Amino acid sequence: MHFVVCVKQVPDSSEVRVDPETNTLIREGVPSIINPYDAHAVEEAVRLKEKYGGKVTVISMGPPQAEEVIRKSIQFGADEGILLSDRKFAGSDTLATSYVLTQGIKKLAEREPFDLIFCGKQAIDGDTAQVGPGIAARLKIPQLTYVLNIEEINVEEKTIKLHRKLEGMREVISAKLPALLTVVQDLNELRYAPLPNMIRAARYRPQVWTTENIEVEDDKIGLNGSPTAVRKIFAPPEREGGEIIPGGQENPEETARKLVERLLKEEIIADK
């Protein structure tokens, strides 16, 4: 089995702030990390490799320093990493990014065909959740989003059975391989990497592929290939304190009635 995991380097959101004047993210001096969902994707791929045998390759698009996330993936147990890095990729939106990653994966597949592609459900910087499905659509393979649990892979029949996390329920579903999965964090617990992996990662230098190495059309990459325009980024308004209806201790029935009236008025609950 060949597992391919798409990973992204993102600013550590716990330390990112929005500039109140320009409404843009202050990225300066903010440490970069592997997108947390992607880390769980790598972990899952490595677990499947340990169970079914095979190989885990991670692939990322980003500036040269994004090789850090590849090294991080090696710590988790990935075997190989490829960094798609070229100035021409800069400014790519989700459409262009999914194109570049697809072309990278196609190139990789010439050497080693893949069985399963993993993505995090979304990246914590843009939160769009579009790149994974975009790759699946371009590769014309099944996409299985919000994967919560992988029950089993049937290696002979090339099928997978898994659980998707949906609102208020989970869906158990089977699909044919090759397929693309986007995963949620509940999927697994990240391992504490063994020392040999740490040492291998510290030494590891990923392969870097540029527009020279993969087949891309200039008008589909970078700013040229990105129709998305960001009008405004803003921090969500702080939640205001809720309203408290007093008197619950003394007269619970009357207070409950008042609460229901308010909820009806706000159309939060329906009358009948």
Add this chain to the structure above:
Amino acid sequence: MSEKYDVIVVGAGPAGVTTAYLTAKAGLKTILFERGDHPGAKNVMGGVLYRKPTEDVIANFWKEAPLERHVIEQNLWILDKNSVVKAGYRTKAQDQEPYNAFTVFRSRFDRWFAQKAVEAGALLITETVVEDLIWDNHFVVGVKTGRPQGDVYGSVVVLAEGVNSMLTQKAGLQKDGLNTAQLAVAVKEVIALDKEKIESRFNLEEGQGATIELVGDATMGMMGTAFIYTNTDSLSVGVGALLSQVVRQKINPNELLEHLKNHPIVRPLLEGGETKEYLGHLIPEGGYNAIPKVYTNGVVVVGDAAQFVNGIHREGSNMAMISGKLAAETIIDAHKIGEFDERALSHYQKKLSNSFIIKDLKKYQNASGFFETNDHIFSLYPSLLNKAAEEFTTVDNVPKREKQRRIMELVTSERSKLEILRDIYRGWRVMG
């Protein structure tokens, strides 16, 4: 694991990185462990880095390292409740290349410095704690990390683990452990402030920096010092006091820092600033008498773990780097003859003894003990000095001879002439 290293360095602070950088550069297979997220993540210092000792390790480092301001002015402020007596030195000589000292942030500088070691060939492993030493027949032959399959073997282990020297103790080199009279606790805030404000408040031009060390009311009279250093667009403001006194007086270090920040003389310097970071750390202040044995079979100890701090002169990272360098030289020589036993590594001790490190620490060996048991020096004299200055600067038609008499009276009412003479004599003995 069958892989073996020439050098295992525990701790990527200034001492450990120096050793790793130099041994890697000499072609020795070097692995460097850091428990933090990245080198510098767990390190704290006030923020003054000296050029000369750093340049002894990396020539022209100041041209590319992440530095804040070069220091052209150093001050000593002796604080009382509402007043200060100041002394300082400002020079144009330190305003030009190659400069004398810089204000820095450890977290940025150490990261850069460690990257240099990596470029020289050292293998840097972060987020990994070294928990124990591996022994073989009275010889340390490796370390145990906290990770699965975490044993690593090497010819020599360099303990650059910092002030909390667990491994040095486990190696039997620091038999009595550490005690609170040998440790200071220091807390610091990084307070963001406009560049222009810093430059006008401290009378600086672009790039220039100033330092202020404060004693007296700055530590609420405890043995210790406080400091204010200018960074590019922030101030490092901190205070350190001997742990035993902090414990005895039941003062939280944070209260000390708040007291300093709200001191009427200090407050205007910080006005309008915003606290960005809060840091705290222990400092080994035991001096010469607290130095452990710094070598044994397969082990050398460098930096804070070896107690190489000169509290009186605000020196620590320079000693860390130079001890790291002397350790590297010893290891490189030992590697040539392939011997890492006590005898081979004892050259490190000899090099230290011939260096300013041991000479300086020896010079002040009785100082901290003296100050620890005579804490009135940090409370009484600053106050008296300020009162004398008050008398001296007030023009009120009193004849000068009368003023001198009043000052003497003031002084001797607090402490007898004999006691003062004894303080001076003893102070001179431990400092001179």
